Each structure stands twice: as C-alpha cells, then as structure tokens.
Amino acid sequence: MRAAQSAPHLVTLIVSTALAVLSLNMFLPSLPRIAADFDSSYSLVNLSLGGYLALSAVLQLIMGPLSDRYGRRPVLLASMLVFALASVGCVLAESIWVFLGFRMLQGAVVAGQVLSRAAIRDMYSTADAASKLGYVTMAMALAPMLGPMLGGALDIAFGWRSGFVLYAVLGLGVLLLSWSDWGETNHQRAATFGAQMRSYPELLRARRFWGYSFCLAFSIGGFYAFITGAPLVAAAWFDLNPALLGVGIGIITCGFMVGNFVTGLLARRVPLISLILAGRLAAVVGPLIGLSLFLAGQGATLVFFGSAIAVGFGNGLTVANASTGLMSVRPHLAGSASGLSGAIVVALGALMTTGTGFLVTPDNAPFMVLTIILLSSFCALAAALYVRWLDIHEPLEETA
Template identity: 65%
Template sequence: MRPAQSHPHLITLIMCTALSVLALNMFLPSLANIAAEYGVDYAYANLSIAGFLSISAVMQIVIGPLSDRFGRRPVLLVAVSLFTLASVGAALAQDITSFLAFRLLQSVIVVGTVVPRAAVRDMFDTEEAARTLGYVTMAMALAPMLGPMFGGLLDIAFGWRASFWLYTLLGAIVLLMVWGDFGETNARKSVTFMAQMRRYPLLFSSRRFWGYSACIAFSLGGFYCFITGAPMVATAWFDMNSAQVGLGIGIITGGFMVGNFVSARLIRRVPLLTLILSGRISAVLGPSLGLSVFLTGQGGAYLFFASAVLVGFGNGLTIANASTGLMSVRPELAGSAAGLSGALGVAVGAILTTVTGSVVNAENAPFAVLGLILGCSLLALASALYVRWVDQREPLTAAE
C-alpha cells in the first residue's frame, strides 16, 4: 500500500477518534476479573483507568505541539503503532506490573482525539471545519455507549484478554488506514519543537482560547457528573436494574448525537457562536426544569433522564463548534490548541467526577446530580458569553 498523499477521508478521522475513546472504556466491565486474576485489590487494578487518564492529560499538552512541528501524519503513525504494540503487551502480561505498564503506554492513543481535530482545521475554513467536526465527534458519542457493552460480551465469552486482542486488531486496522489515507494536512510546520513550544504563550494570552476551552471543559463536566451520579439516582430512587441503568446513562449520548447532527446541518446558515449559545441554553434548561420539579416532590425517572437528554443535545451543539473556535484563534497552533484544551477538559472531568462521588448519596441523589449538572452548564454558558463579549470588543482577524 502506498503512503497517502491526499487529505484524509471522514471515515479515517472517525476511526482514529473512536479508537481513542474505546481505549478508555471498552474493557471497563473486566476490571474485577483483571484484579482477581492477578490477585490484587480492585483499587490497584483501577490504576489502569486513573493512570491512563492522568498520562493522557499530560500527553495532550505535548502531542499538539509535536503535530504542529513534525506534522499530523508522522505523529499519528507513531502513536497508533505504539498503541498496537502496547495492546499486544497488555494481552500477554503475566503480572499486574507488566499489565499496568503496557496499559499506561496505551494512553498514547489520545492522539486520536487531538490530531484529527487539528487536521480538520487544517483542511477547512471555520464553518466547514465545524460541520466536519460535528460528524467526527459523533464517534465520541457512539463509542462510550457501545464500547463497554461489547467489552462485557467479550469478557463473558473469551475472558478479559479478548478486549486487548481486539484493541490490537483495531490498532492495526487504524494504522493501515492512516498509512493509506491520511496525507499530511499541516502546511505550516515550525522550524523546531522548542520554537513551537515557545509559541504556547500566544495561546495562554488569548482570552478567546480560554473562553472556548472553559466552555468545552464545563460542558463535558456536566456529562461526567451525570454518568458518575446517575447510577445512584437510578438504583436508590427508582429501583432500576443494571440494564435499565445502562440504557438511562446512554440516553444522554443519544441527545449528544442529535445535537451534533443538527449542528452539522445548520453551521452554514447559523453563526458558530449562536449555535454554541443555543446549546448552552438547552443544557441549562434541562437540569433547571428537572430540579424545579424534583423540589416539588413530583420528580420521576422519566423526568430525570429527559433532563439529561437536553444536556446531551446542548453539548452536541457546543463541543465541535467551540473546538473549531479555539483552533481558529491561532490556526498555525491548531494542534497545540486542541491538545491544551483537551488536557483542560480531562483535568476538569477528573475533578468533577471526584466531587460528584463525594457529594451524591442515596438521600440527596437526584437533587445533587441535577444541581451539579446545572452548575457546570451555567459555567459553560458564562464562558460562551465571555467569548461573545470579547468578540464584540475585539473582532477576530487573521491573528488575535
């Protein structure tokens, strides 16, 4: 197969993104079995998640500038190759230390959420980039919904190592797709890596960048609060079984997909920031109505999950458009911007997941969860309004 010379097709971008998301969550149903086979506590095996997230956050800060300096294609090829080899290592690991080492090396696949976004911004103008990212981010909706379900079936049928053999197969497929379809998109590479890193202050000093990044981080934060707290609400208040809980949690993902689809259809007719603000209003409206009704003592399961649908829909209108906005502040730093904002999102998500786990209990579950989601949605709305205020005072030109 000849190396690609032309820009990547949409399916290649989607596959890269989907693999990055699946790498985090597909094997989650197997954690207890992994701990049992290696004879360690569940908390120790859970380092395969916590450590993966921690390293992913740090790597996103580095991967972005690397792709700005050396190009999107070589960084993606190296990362997917390492992920595939690490998957083989994890599948064959005979002790927990080796398993965790290979598992943490798998975190290099975070490149799949950073580089495709930067590549889309390289290829298209602002409106078309937002439209394309809307379709790409749908993979971020389907993968969390289907990944754990399929991973659980693999565990039952073949054992937990089957998920890592599937990671190996998927890594090899994506590697071939990148090799044959992902031509270089970065036409403005830096002279040296350090020169690229020294340009980071251009992002640090950009109020637009931080406004868009905070909007994304708190939008995702509401999602993290929901998936962390919803199981407690469902079991303690509505006596739902595990299958019903899984369906309820997946419903916010359905709203996200619809929001992405609507955004992709409207982006050529509706301004970017208008779509973002509409999404934030939807995300505020859902938990506000839900919390108000629960406070009157009339809340139920359908209302609780319907509130989450509006949050997911709002996030669908927001994420791709805000990502395009932050990468448009300094197009020559698109990779760095995608990586830095991604790291911020992971960090905020980790904090809010911890806070939700600490605050939510059987007595206050629906009130606490909806309250936390509402707080995140309001902060994301405030961030979007801040960007609008900056736009009115300082219209964006070729460079901020």
C-alpha cells in the same frame, strides 16, 4: 499498502476519533470483575479511568506541539502503535500494577482525537471546519453509546480481557488505515522545534482561546460526572442490571448526535458562538428540571436519563463549534490549540470524575449527580458568555 500522500477521508478521521472515545468507556462495565480478578479494591482499579485521564492530559500537551512541528501523520502513527501494543499488555497482565501500567500507555490513543480535530482545521475554513467537525463528531458519537454495551456483552460472554483483545485489534486496524489514507495536512510547520515553541505564547495570550477552552471543558465535564455517577444511581435507586446500565450510560449520546447533526446543518450560516450559547442553555435547563422533579419526589429512571439527553444535545451544539473556535484563534497553532484544550478537558474530567466519586453516595446519588452536572453546565455557559462579550467589545482581537 502504499503510504498515503493525500489528506485523509472523513471516515478515517471518524474512526481515529471514535477509537479514542471507545478506549475510555468500553471497559467500564468490567471494572468490578477486574477488581475481583486481581483481588484489588475498586478504588485502586478505578485508577484505570482517573489515571488514564490524567496521563492523557499530559500527552495532549506534548502531541499538539509535536504535530505542529513534525506533522500530524508521524505523531498519529506512532501513537496508534503504542496503543495496540499496550492493549496486548493489558490482556497478558497478571497483576493489578502491570495492568494499570499498560492501561496508562493506552492513553497514547488520544492522538486520534487531538489530531483529527487539527487536521480538519488544516483542511477547511472556520465555518466549514465547524460543519465537518459536527458531522465527524456525530458519526463517532456511536462509540460512547455502543461502547459500554459492547464491553458489558464481551465481559459476560468471554471475560473482561476480551475487551482489551478488541482494543488491540482495533488499534492495529486504525494504524493500517491511517498509514494508507492519512496523508500530511499540516503544511505550515516551523523550521525548528525551538521556533515552534517560541510561537506558543501567542496562544497562551489569546483570551478567546481560554474562553472557548473552558466552555468546552466544563461542557464535557458534565458528561464525566454523569458516567461516573450513573452506575451508582442505577444500582441504588433503579436496580438496573449491567446491560441496562450500559444502555443508560450510552443514552446521553442520542442527544449528542442530534446536536452535532444540527451543528453540521447550521454551522455555515449561524455564528459559532450563537450555536454554543443555545447548547449551553439546553444543558442547563435539562438537569435543572430533572433535579427539581427529584426534589419534588417525582424522580424516576426516565427523569434522570432524560436530563442526560438534554445535556448531550447541548454538548452536540457546543463541542464542534467550541473546538473550531479555539483552533481558529491562531490557525498556525491548531495542533497546539487542540492539544492544550484537550489537556484542559481531560484534566477537568479527571477532577470531575474524582469529585463525583467522592461526593456521590447511595442515599444522595441522583440529587448529587444532577447538581454536579448543573454546576458544570453553568460554568460552561459563563465561559461562552465571556467569548460573546469579547466578540461584542473587542471584535478584531485575536482573530488572526
């Protein structure tokens, strides 16, 4: 295949982003079997999620500036190669520590998510980028819906290692697709890496960037709390089997896809912050109603997962628009903005995952999970209101 010379098609961006998401959640139903196979505690095996998220945060801090200096294409290709090789390492691992080591290396796949966002911002104006990113996110959102179900089915049929075989195959496939279709999109590179890093403080001083970033982080933080606490809720309160649990974990994506579809339709006509605020209100109202019903003794499976759908819808109105907003604060630093915001998202996700695992017990599971989601949604709403305040009182600041 010939190396790509033109900008990537949307399908390539979708697949690259989807693989990054799939690497996070497809193996979740297999955690108990992995622990049993390696004769390890569940808390140690859970590092394959929490540790992976922490390393992903660090990698995004590096990948963003590297892609701003050297281009999106070389960073993406190198990252996909590392992911494919690390997946093979997970398949062959004979001890928990070897498995965890290669699992951490799989974090390189996060480049697909970071650089796809940056490439879209490279190719389109702010409004068009939000619309395109909405459609990309909607399509790739099938990954968190189907991932746990696919992972659970593979585990039952072939064992947990089969999921990592699939990771290796998908990683190689995305590597080949990117080689042939992902031409360079960053044409505003600095002359040297030192010059690139000297421009980084411009981003750190931009208050809108931080407002958008924390809105994005707390929005997705609610999702992390859900996927961490839902297995215990399902087991302790609803007696759901692994297959139905996979459906339950994936169901939040239904609302997410609808929200992204609305973003794709409206982003060219409605201000970004207006769509974000609408999404934040939906993400607050859903878990608030769900928690109220549980406290009133009316809690049920549909109530718990229905609250998650509302959060997913709110995130669908938020993620693409907030991502576009933070990359538009300093367009020549779009990769750095995408990487830094991604690191914030993942770091907060790791905290939310750890905190939810620590606070949730079989007795309080649905109450605590919904409370954590609600608090996270309130924080995201506050960050969105801060951006709105900046738009009103300092409309010309940080918009270059």
